Amino acid sequence: MYLKRILTALAVSAALPAASHATELEVTHWWTSGGEAAAVAELAKAFDASGDKWVDGAIAGSGGTARPIIISRILGGDPMGATQLNHGRQAEELIEAGLLLDLTDVAEKEGWKDIVNPPSLLESCTLDGRIYCAPINIHSWQWIWLSNAAYEKAGVPVPTNWEEFTAAAPKLEEAGIVPLAMGKQGWQQNGAFGVMVVAIAGVDAWKKVNVEKDAEVARGPEYAKVFEAAVNAREFAKDSNVQDWNQATNMVITGKAGGQIMGDWAQGEFQVAGQVAGEDYTCLPGLGDNEILDTAGDAFYFPKVDDPETTEAQKRLASLIISKDVQVAFNLKKGSLPIRGDVDLSSANDCMQKGLKILADGGIMPSGDQNLTPDTQTQIEDLMAEFWSGDMSAEDAQSRYADIIERAE
Template identity: 50%
Template sequence: MKKFAVVAAMATAFLGSTAYAAELEVTHWWTSAGEAAAIAEFAKLFEEKTGNTWVDSALAGSGTGANPVIISRIIGGDPMGATQMNTGRDAEELIQAGLMRDLTPIVEEMGGLDFYVDDTLLEPCRYEGGLYCLPINIHSWDWLWLSTKAYETIGQPVPTDWNEYVASWPALEEAGILPFGLATGWPFSGIPGVLMAAIGGSDLLIAVNRDKDAEAVRSPEFREVAEALDDLRSVISPDTLVPTFGDVGNQLLEGTAAGNIHGDWLQGDLQVAGGVPGEDYECLPALGLGTQLSGGGDSFYFPVLPEGTDQAVIDAQTELAKILVSPEGQLNFNLVKGSMPIRTDIDLSGANACMKKALDLLGNGLLPSGDFALSSDTQQQLQDLNTEFLDDDGITVDDYIERYASIIEQAD
């Protein structure tokens, strides 16, 4: 763990203050360069405004590796002061067990949450009349990232949609450029959902994720999605995988890889690396095919602390909750993170070209992401299937479809 420097010795008159400085441990899985820079904005603001100390506990492995550690600590009676998790059903059982703090009194003190751009973001946080988390951004997986340099090398314009991108693969391969850059592990797991939304369409995504309709998985529309995924794995080989999605970002800037499907948090790393959208890379929301994005993101939860915990620490939880959704916190964090803010009342004139594209689509409503609609167990089963499909060419499209349908049939 590391402690961000305490910038102010005394708490300022902002959001209340504790009698004396408290240490608040915060767990999260933001470990890439762009993510670390973004979370540091929250830490800095928390320390400046309250005089408390943010004790940073970053966990490697994104949600798949960090979630079990977070959940185990809370269940085991060693809770952190606050934790980031995906906005969705990941913390469902912890809430039901009474292990998460009800934030309703804090919300009432703030005067409500009418500033949220989409009230559906709060649905996974609600349970039996209480509110147990605060979404702090809107992330979407639904982006195609393209390398300007790679297309300059082959003398073609940067594609404007998925179909043009696929058509460019032979020329890229002939020039020795990877058509698709990919990191090992979890990054592949989000790609099928992106293809489902963009190629299969919003009706298909809703039928599968929200309605859990297995027959929709067996439909011609889903077959198109599976065939696109099959085409994609044909240009990916194990020896070209890189360790992290940040490394893929570097490939795009260098022009050694031409494209990547990844969430909008990639642009945080691209920005840290000096990349400029429209110059060094292009970003196509909904793969350039759709008019809606699937929306998920991150939320902060505040575990119920053990009996006897100093009141100053509990007060620090309250202060952090307010800071996370404050106009200043939202602006500082999301401009660095690359995600869309949850507030409608902040000045986003400083947003880069990619965020502005996302904001333009936000008015069309958000599609339900798998994080929102599917349990952690179902998400893990689908991730295992997608990873196996990538690794084993012996799994046919028919096999993939039927196994996917079987998982959705049993989903809760």
């Protein structure tokens, strides 16, 4: 791959100074919204309390903005101490190029294989039997968030499934409320489309396309229904004139929109706004049609450096990420689920409790990040951005989508 071809031109050096009482680690991430910032502050606080020093390297924008910057720095010999990425295939070539720290010794000493649940999270950190990342949470796209106040104003009950959501949309519009909040970015639109696939076409069809890369299923009648539903959703979101996901979430929080299809990281925004799950807002897993979670999420990777003190600090942070206390403090603020099932989350809100029950009952599926390459993901996101912003027909969008799946590795 291209990373291997240019590896000989790279010189990875330690760029992180060590203080007399602690080792400083610059940690890059893209957690910059209100809820995300509150969560990452818990992680930084725990690392500082352990005797080391967290140097925050937040990158404004989405992962699509941050990842090229992160990768460019690692390739250019200016590595950070640790970096957030999504566990899956995003770091595959960096690992193959020998640029990321092997954490297998830490993982084996602490029994990560017996702790991390579901096992697919750690498998996504593993290449050729070696472990290269520390998963910190389980994030799932499989949610729609609904404003109780918006539906009360429109005089209709809060929906319990996608069919009811669709039926209520005209009443919301009559009340001056946008039915569906949607940021104008391909990753958001693609994420929402994936949720609709699982709810409308079903998990088996989703797996055929995303895991087995079956283009004939992508061209078939199950996916045709999804693209037709997406055309309706596009109409519901036509007046959602925001860019970022948290701006769309704010439309739901303020009652300007009826709902938003977004991952469970949206919970952090509701918490920062002081809203109570089950009272101010309603959450429906699987669009209310099925109770299932895709087990995506975030993990920390550690670029190789030639300073032993920094390497040891990197391993200390990896260990801390998996620890019980950090798992509870971080995920309660983030709205995500912990990667270990032996922690006390009795204080979790109504929506998190729903997610925990689904996880405990085994209602899980893989995520696209774990099966599709970044290149394929980008192609689909570009298609979705074009589809949601224009008047592309369902048939044309489905045909182009199936062509991408047919070429996918």
